Amino acid sequence: MAESVVLVAQERTGQGSRAARRLRKQGQVPAVLYGHGEGTVSVVLGADELSKAIRHGARVIDLKQGEKIQKALIREIQWDPFGQDILHADFARVSADERITLDVRVELRGTAPGVTAGGVLVQQIHNLHVECSVLAVPESIRVNVGELQMDQIMYVRDLVLPEGVVVKNDPDAIMVQITQKVVDGETAVAPVADQAEPEVIGKKKEDEEAEEAE
Secondary structure, eight states: OOOOOEEEEEEOOOOHHHHHHHHHHTTEEEEEEEETTEEEEEEEEEHHHHHHHHHTTOOEEEEEETTEEEEEEEEEEEEOTTSOSEEEEEEEEOOTTOEEEEEEEEEEESOOHHHHTTOEEEEOOSEEEEEEEGGGOOSOEEEEOTTOOTTOEEEGGGOOOOTTOEEOSOTTSEEEEEEOOOTTSOSOOOOOSOOOSOOOOSEEOSSOHHHHTO
């Protein structure tokens, strides 16, 4: 579980793409906060602080606005076409005592004996849809492939999950498998080494239509 992260937000006054570009030049990110029966609020927060939180696997943060602190789920992050700068963020209010559903990346650990013997590791699922407590969102679901032999398959039902985490994917879905090498080299190979970078939340955004509609 990622440590609690506090991000300071301020009320956003200007609207539209021109105001958003001006904010980003000042090192800030326009965002919205919604949910839990309260109105939608437009805010701005530091781009560096938000980016650092995401890179370290934070999914639920403490959003501080003045003297008020609210727990919020990072629902969506919109990136520039190069996936480097954050254009916009969506936060959903959550309560410390509730359970939420979200996608969590899969992180492979270990070296499969089947790969050492000449096989190819194929990863079928890279993100899992899970339900968990707001206070216990895992940074990743770690999958140990250290015992997978040639032609062996690991299913979703075989996963060892953190306490309190429930996977919503089909239990009979294939997670990873070791196959014979394909001569034409077209078989997709998933890296077995520890993954250094966490999944980037959201998708790239090539235009700002969503912001103009705010």
